[in-house]
Amino acid sequence: GKLPVVFDPDLCEREAIHIPGAIQPHGALLATRPSGWRITHCSANLAEILGRTPHSVLGTHLASIVGPAAQGSLRDLRPYAKMSLGRLAADAVPGSAVPRRTLQLSAFHSGDRVCIDFEPVRLDAGQQPPEDLLRSVLDSFKSATSQDSLCALAVAGLQTISGYDRVMAYRFDRTGPGSVVAEAHAPHLESWLGRRYPASDIPAQARRQYMLQRVGAVADSRYEPVPLLTGRRLEDATPLDLTYSALRSVSPVHREFMCNMGTAASLTVGLSHGPDLWGLLICHHAAPRVAGPDLRAAADLIGQVVSLLLGSLNEAESFAARNASQTTLHDITERLSRPEALAEALGHAHTALLRLVGATGVAVRIGGVCRCYGQTPGPVVAADIVTVLQAVPRTGNDLIAVDGLSRLDPKFASFAAIASGALLLTLDAAAEDVILWLRPERSRTTTWGGNPDAHGSLDRETGRITPRTSFAAWIQSIAG
Ligand code: BLA
Incomplete structure (x- = not known):
């Protein structure tokens, strides 16, 4: 052969x-x-x-x-x-x-x-x-x-x-x-x-x-x-x-x-x-x-x-999505305009904070105090996540987003059901005030029409390319 x-x-x-x-x-x-x-x-x-x-x-x-x-x-x-x-x-x-x-x-x-x-x-x-x-x-x-x-x-x-x-x-x-x-x-x-x-x-x-x-x-x-x-x-x-x-x-x-x-x-x-x-x-x-x-x-x-x-x-679809975010953002700014400390105001607005980016958990750290809302791994792990995220090379803006924390550091693998996707917003770098949004892992199954790595084959002698012969379902799952 x-x-x-x-x-x-x-x-x-x-x-x-x-x-x-x-x-x-x-x-x-x-x-x-x-x-x-x-x-x-x-x-x-x-x-x-x-x-x-x-x-x-x-x-x-x-x-x-x-x-x-x-x-x-x-x-x-x-x-x-x-x-x-x-x-x-x-x-x-x-x-x-x-x-x-x-x-x-x-x-x-x-x-x-x-x-x-x-x-x-x-x-x-x-x-x-x-x-x-x-x-x-x-x-x-x-x-x-x-x-x-x-x-x-x-x-x-x-x-x-x-x-x-x-x-x-x-x-x-x-x-x-x-x-x-x-x-x-x-x-x-x-x-x-x-x-x-x-x-x-x-x-x-x-x-x-x-x-x-x-x-x-x-x-x-x-x-x-x-x-x-x-x-x-x-x-x-x-x-x-x-x-x-x-x-x-x-x-x-x-x-x-x-x-x-x-x-x-x-x-x-x-x-x-x-x-x-x-x-x-x-x-x-x-x-x-x-x-x-x-x-x-x-x-x-x-x-x-x-x-x-x-x-x-x-x-139309992106207009509708933008509109919904605008409304949520309005709710948050309205809350922040009340005579109330920032940390309390953000705490009261946590439902809107979660909705804003479609997150399931959020940690708000202001003045060295970390408060967690929704599903989170708690303030200690959240602080650890913040430290790891802050080391990610940035391209200038104040946001860091990752779609699989366990790929960044395997120690986060055990929290994947709560926190796998993360978005970090730095409010004040000197004071280390941050908002950290979290989402659980959504492992994905992709059904390919045939083995996607098989593509085709090349006969070196004749230079003839042959496409793959099987298009049977080829299931691939992506974790993290
Ligand atoms: C062309 N390949 C095409 C076209 C489709 C597909 C739709 C456009 C022409 C057509 O519709 O007949 C692929 N068809 C699909 C897919 C599905 C489908 C993915 O029904 C899924 C349901 N093809 C190979 C390999 C090579 C290759 C290995 O498998 C290259 C080495 C090449 N495909 C290839 C080329 C064309 C093509 C060159 C252009 C054909 C032409 O118009 O001359």
Whole structure:
């Protein structure tokens, strides 16, 4: 057998997914140079989709395929924008050998080229979401009162519209891993709600892709990529940037990842928060499934509306929290304005002091006297905690916060049920007057989708990266 190789998850960030040199097989692609509109690239499956061989098309004028009107309208294509060129009957293309097939055309820029995706129009159910259904889904978002409830409405709505058998809202942490925060799934599937996944599952360039192009789809994870061909005479070696193509061939590592997860098709929608990717709406289907232009347009609209609402709900939630703190702070200042010694006043206001930071215990030390309120380990241990906290390097302000006292000093481990998180405010450094807030340990269990340290593996000889094969629940608990 092979020796296990230490796998560096940074390797996942190296693959240039925007220039795969290939597309997915359910459509075809042409690239042209806007000066003269001659065709410079085409996908090798052109004959199957359009009925014309690559050889007969490379080097000819775009108008001879799409007609002069569609070619003319390309002059209005703005940078970074996509443009629908409407539908084309394949049998109307001169020399085409494909009878009675309608293609949906959409154009986009790629460097100094203009490319066109050709997608066969499909008549199966689910491809054309009724407009009133989309409107009622968007309407339902009005009742969201928090980001979580919005995500729940979004996955339910997207599942109704798309019919995929699992739809998830996936939220990124600040550090890159993420978790499933809402889910709608077919009854026979196991729930993945709450599962966490390591950052390398969706590396940086994949996250960037969903900021540039909100919607992406894989029709069948077992597909064979279709290479792009270029005309020999045109000496065209620049790789085509397929960021904006709906047909872009995805990373082979990710295709294998999908197979290992047991999903054939995916439809993914980026959720943005300002310039950042907040998360994704991820749809899975066990059987292959093409997400056509209409479904993708509906998914795009849902993504835009959810992104906007996420921002305002976030503001509303933090506004409500700020308001509550202001009220509490007001209660405390009101108490302090009475003719009463500071220590007594703080003692009388201890309920508000606890509420202010959501603590369960507080020790107030003024003039060398320590008084404890709520759940605390008593004045002696509290003084010990203060001494240890005061030795923590500070960055200038008067607050010191730690989230696990036992990590600072193991002697505090036995008090974890009362005091594990601590916040120290120094009122007067010379007099050693302080307020110490305490919270009990909340040990946390995280269920990962597979061993998060396994990431994937690298074959040193071939350089091939393989994603992990098991996504079975992997339970990790964090104490302290
Ligand atoms: C892409 N990985 C993705 C995408 C998702 C995930 C959502 C975006 C494309 C898509 O939706 O199909 C991951 N999918 C998940 C996760 C869940 C899910 C976490 O449903 C959880 C429920 N992947 C690996 C390793 C590497 C890797 C080891 O496991 C790198 C070596 C890379 N993932 C990878 C790459 C892409 C990707 C390169 C971009 C694929 C592309 O668009 O070309």
